[in-house]
Amino acid sequence: MISDRVADALVIRTALSAEAETIGELHFRARSTYYPDGAPQDDIDWTEAWRGSIERPDVQVLCAVAHGRIVGIASFRTPEGASAETVKLFQFHVDPGRWRAGIGTALHTACVEEWQADGRRTAVLDVHVDNRRAQAFYARQGWVPDPEQPLGDGDHHLCLRYAVDGE
Template identity: 70%
Template sequence: MIRTAVPAEAEAVAALHLRARSTYYPDGVPPSDRDWRDVWRDVIERPDGHVLCAVEHGGIVGVASFRTPDGAPADLVKLFQFHIDPDHWRRGLGTALHTACVEEWRADGMRTAVLDVHVDNTRARAFYTRQGWIPDPENPPADGDHHEYLRYSVHGNHGPGNGTS
């Protein structure tokens, strides 16, 4: 089942976020002074944001957060976080969660979707490519960006959820 997350689930979402991020940082997740439970609670409670979660057997096994960034066109949405519990990979949950995101974006009149993905996260990059995302040459990562993110974007009816690129 895919549904909207509620603030009481911030701890479960933060734990899933940590498990998923741990898979693409070969030397471990960089130290942070953030309390991810508080971060996720704030994200879930944002009036302009959306957090969808995939639930299986009563537990959260996937999460996606998105919103229109400040100053961006009203028909642009950014996928800020997209995580599937590593114990649930290759079972179709990511595709189902992604499809739910795309359906919500289209229902909300979004024409452009963007995301950033860590350059070393080859699994995620391959997943997004399979979903129809393409590299955005107009918005390359900044020189010296220590996170080395790549940007993908999809415009109009060409891209996520319809198998075209």
């Protein structure tokens, strides 16, 4: 449940290219929480990766802003080879310092509203197997394990599915 204080101050809008560095930093902070030894060091420039996503015409990037500060992000698009009725939630993060304040629920609701407006019927996502907090969040929102992509031995991501159209 979103608190009245957060609801009054929260704005969800399309991200801007100029915000890529802030979004990349939030992404890294959130991602670091579900790896046992912290986020793996990789050669990805998250600022440039987010700028690229924000600027892609086929990607939607939403951000949740509270009191002028980005506190949540979500990115989604039609996955390669899928029908236009399917959308993939590629990234969904809330600033760890703001967990349990209703920001994720509000951001998820905004995503679903966009998907419904775009005529999507199904949403899919991959969640890291060690990210139990996110798995519980998605379950509360109505996401279920994708029967077409069961978790296999050695898999690091669990595939989830959401019925956008409620069926």
